[in-house]
Amino acid sequence: MTDRRLSADREVTAAVAAVEDPEVPITLADLGVLRSVETDGDRVVVHLAPTRLGCPGRAEMTRRVTDAVQAARPGADVAVEWDMVAWQPGDVTPRGAGVLAEWGYALLAGGLRCPYCGSADTRTEGEFGGSVCKKPFTCRACGSTFDALRGLLE
Secondary structure (H helix, E strand, C coil): CHHHHHHHHHHHHHHHHCCECCCCCCEHHHHCCEEEEEEECCEEEEEECCCCCCCCCHHHHHHHHHHHHHHHCCCCEEEEEECCCCCCHHHCCHHHHHHHHHCCEEECCCCCCCCCCCCCCEEECCCCCCCCCEEEEEECCCCCEEEEECCCCC
16 A cells, blocks of 8 residues: 555656746756645645746646646645745756756856857846846847846845
């Protein structure tokens, strides 16, 4: 019985870990938004931390996480809880940073670099990009424009 339960918990956790952000093609786990998955019988509680308090994608992330849990454990009682903690670009996994760079996103952490050419010679183009969690930049070296993901404290 214990082995079956642990297997189900792993399946739920893996399903939630595979959920992607609605704006950027990166998993919530690699983005550092997924904080924990707790199971207790048929109840599953998923803790997420938004990149911004006013993140417009929170409802969609909640729907996607709920759907993922339901697919892995049909009939489960799912609760998605938003932890109001300060998400930071440093929460992104190394794999996640690579995915972001592939898609033309940088992180406002540890020295901003152009995701296309790697140059640190960039300039800001304003305070907000396509959403409140993004800040637009232009690379002076290659001329590319890109968004950097910003944390709550930036």
